[in-house]
Amino acid sequence: MASAEAVAAVVEAGGAHVPGLMDALEARLVTVAGSHGAVLGEHATATIAAGGKRLRPLLVFVAAGPAPSGHDAALRAAVAVELVHSATLVHDDVLDAAVLRRGRPTVVAAAGRSIATATGDLLFSRAFAELAGGGSPAAVRVLSDASSALVQGELLQREDAWKLQTTRERYLRRCDLKTARLFRAACELGALAGGGNVPLLGAFGEEIGIAFQLLDDVLDVSGPAERTGKHRGTDLLDGTVTLPLILARERDPELAGLDLRSVRTPEAAEGVCDAIAATGALEAARQEALAMVAEAKAKLTALPEPSQQAALELVADGVVDRYA
Amino acid sequence: MASAEAVAAVVEAGGAHVPGLMDALEARLVTVAGSHGAVLGEHATATIAAGGKRLRPLLVFVAAGPAPSGHDAALRAAVAVELVHSATLVHDDVLDAAVLRRGRPTVVAAAGRSIATATGDLLFSRAFAELAGGGSPAAVRVLSDASSALVQGELLQREDAWKLQTTRERYLRRCDLKTARLFRAACELGALAGGGNVPLLGAFGEEIGIAFQLLDDVLDVSGPAERTGKHRGTDLLDGTVTLPLILARERDPELAGLDLRSVRTPEAAEGVCDAIAATGALEAARQEALAMVAEAKAKLTALPEPSQQAALELVADGVVDRYA
Numbered sequence: 001m002a003s004a005e006a007v008a009a010v011v012e013a014g015g016a017h018v019p020g021l022m023d024a025l026e027a028r029l030v031t032v033a034g035s036h037g038a039v040l041g042e043h044a045t046a047t048i049a050a051g052g053k054r055l056r057p058l059l060v061f062v063a064a065g066p067a068p069s070g071h072d073a074a075l076r077a078a079v080a081v082e083l084v085h086s087a088t089l090v091h092d093d094v095l096d097a098a099v100l101r102r103g104r105p106t107v108v109a110a111a112g113r114s115i116a117t118a119t120g121d122l123l124f125s126r127a128f129a130e131l132a133g134g135g136s137p138a139a140v141r142v143l144s145d146a147s148s149a150l151v152q153g154e155l156l157q158r159e160d161a162w163k164l165q166t167t168r169e170r171y172l173r174r175c176d177l178k179t180a181r182l183f184r185a186a187c188e189l190g191a192l193a194g195g196g197n198v199p200l201l202g203a204f205g206e207e208i209g210i211a212f213q214l215l216d217d218v219l220d221v222s223g224p225a226e227r228t229g230k231h232r233g234t235d236l237l238d239g240t241v242t243l244p245l246i247l248a249r250e251r252d253p254e255l256a257g258l259d260l261r262s263v264r265t266p267e268a269a270e271g272v273c274d275a276i277a278a279t280g281a282l283e284a285a286r287q288e289a290l291a292m293v294a295e296a297k298a299k300l301t302a303l304p305e306p307s308q309q310a311a312l313e314l315v316a317d318g319v320v321d322r323y324a
Numbered sequence: 325m326a327s328a329e330a331v332a333a334v335v336e337a338g339g340a341h342v343p344g345l346m347d348a349l350e351a352r353l354v355t356v357a358g359s360h361g362a363v364l365g366e367h368a369t370a371t372i373a374a375g376g377k378r379l380r381p382l383l384v385f386v387a388a389g390p391a392p393s394g395h396d397a398a399l400r401a402a403v404a405v406e407l408v409h410s411a412t413l414v415h416d417d418v419l420d421a422a423v424l425r426r427g428r429p430t431v432v433a434a435a436g437r438s439i440a441t442a443t444g445d446l447l448f449s450r451a452f453a454e455l456a457g458g459g460s461p462a463a464v465r466v467l468s469d470a471s472s473a474l475v476q477g478e479l480l481q482r483e484d485a486w487k488l489q490t491t492r493e494r495y496l497r498r499c500d501l502k503t504a505r506l507f508r509a510a511c512e513l514g515a516l517a518g519g520g521n522v523p524l525l526g527a528f529g530e531e532i533g534i535a536f537q538l539l540d541d542v543l544d545v546s547g548p549a550e551r552t553g554k555h556r557g558t559d560l561l562d563g564t565v566t567l568p569l570i571l572a573r574e575r576d577p578e579l580a581g582l583d584l585r586s587v588r589t590p591e592a593a594e595g596v597c598d599a600i601a602a603t604g605a606l607e608a609a610r611q612e613a614l615a616m617v618a619e620a621k622a623k624l625t626a627l628p629e630p631s632q633q634a635a636l637e638l639v640a641d642g643v644v645d646r647y648a
Contacts, residue, residue: 037476039483091445095438114419117441118479121415121448125471128452132464140456140464147449152361155442159363 006318010062013310017066018058021075025057028079032126043107043119047086050102055212055318056081056186062311063190063201073193076134080143081186083127088150090120095158096238131189139192146185153178161239162260168246172210179216180209200302204312207296211289212319217242218285221273233269236260243288245272248281255279293320330642334386337634341390342382345399349381352403356450367431367443371410374426379536379642380405380510386635387514387525397517400458404467405510407451412474414444419482420562455513463516470509477502485563486584492570499537500530507533524626528636531620535613536643541566542609545597557593560584567612569596572605579603617644 010018033044057078064074092098093106094116100106108116124147131139156174160166187205191198221244223232235242239260249256255275263269276282293316300309334342357368381402388398416422417430418440424430432440448471455463480498484490511529515522545568547556559566563584573580579599587593600606617640624633 036472037479039479040476091441095441114482115479117415117419118475121475122472124448125468125475129465129468129472132461132468135461137456137459137461141453144449144453144456148360148446148453151442151445151449152364155363155439158438
């Protein structure tokens, strides 16, 4: 998602303003990361350069629409959501003592816990500075609410670790807090920048955010590792119970009786992944995500601009493509 | 500082609006801490209840002045600076694996690194939400710049740990980033809320902030432990080189040749504290701080309201009283 092809597709569908803003985003992220001393600069820059899909900024830009009057605010919002996203990744890696992310050493692995915690804090505070520069308190409020939700989602995940009896409601709540609220914020910030329909675009963002997380959790079970950059079953090894496992346990008595803590090696995790896949739970989870994306797209028919509707549909499809 | 007596003194000098705002601050901090789920609520509430001196909020209120039109913005600003201050303490304790703060178990000791990191992140994002609610992007910008400085200051301190050749300039830069910028922000936010002189009050805040840190560092060497709640010489044991040691090394060849890493026990640290005190470095450092406070107070003569000037002078004196 947000690959050159995805951006090209969004442009064709009516988002001609997007590529220029995506370039401006990259330039601004580099400037922000490099402006706070050599040590932080090195690690903040590496974090941001490691990239990722820039899906959240893309959502901001498409939700903002093509009117140039909104571009400054949209750019600030896009930088801010990407900084918040990066900050949480850096802090998560500290807590998980993670060694690699996106195939590169994490900040905590390269520089230790102090510098990694500080790097996350810095990215966090720069996000709000960036947004505040645009002069919209409503925008700051949207981002800080999303940030608080993210933190709660992370905690919920840690609280629920190793709990096989996690319900689907609880799982969906976690997806909402941990992932979808920042997608919602990206769309709301875009709508605020472009004078669009904030509640409608926010609801769209939240729905595709949950679908995104759901498909991510499916991918962790289905693989292949070449696509995800991780072994299959890393969630299982971390004790994270996701929808595929919840659904599979309803279908397979052996999985229902599984002791998650006994799954300790990548090989054992792959075995459980195979057992989950054999129940058809992956397809069921995938169908749920597709239904959410369809529902999110249906909301867009109320938008006044068909070209914006088409562009947002493409972004929604991009979320689904992760799985294809 | 900011004890009942200090607040009473500020009121007498013309800050009759202060006690009501200090009460409103406590109420609002409790509400904010309790509004984000049970786990975070418990630890955020404990962090905030553990209190501290509320010196930064007091600065906001006095800098805002008595006009009721500025009180809502001042209250938001005071809550926000206290939340940022608390967030950095929680994260510092994670990095230091600190067991006690202000005589109570730290969040990291009580609940582990994950919850403590999340608690800090939450307090941080709530600070910006609080400020954004007041509708002033300039205020958000001031706070986020101060937060970035805080992070850089923390890192500088860790970078310089165990380095006896730390210069006084570098030490003062660290005090500025780590402490004084948030004092500056508190005064600037107060001035923004009350329509006051932002640069003048900001410069006042920054100067007493450096003096505050300097006196704190003197206290760490001078004790007594009953006042500070810590053993004398904790900075030495942490490898933190402060002005008393920098000055003492210029005066005592034995201290100049000290190997800081050889100071490993509280008893050894107390011995070095005695050696520092014997050089007269404590008095010299204290005089520097007092000179800064005097300079900060001298700036205030340009203020139009003598009552506000008197109240700010009292706050400045409160900083000095820490040492008395």
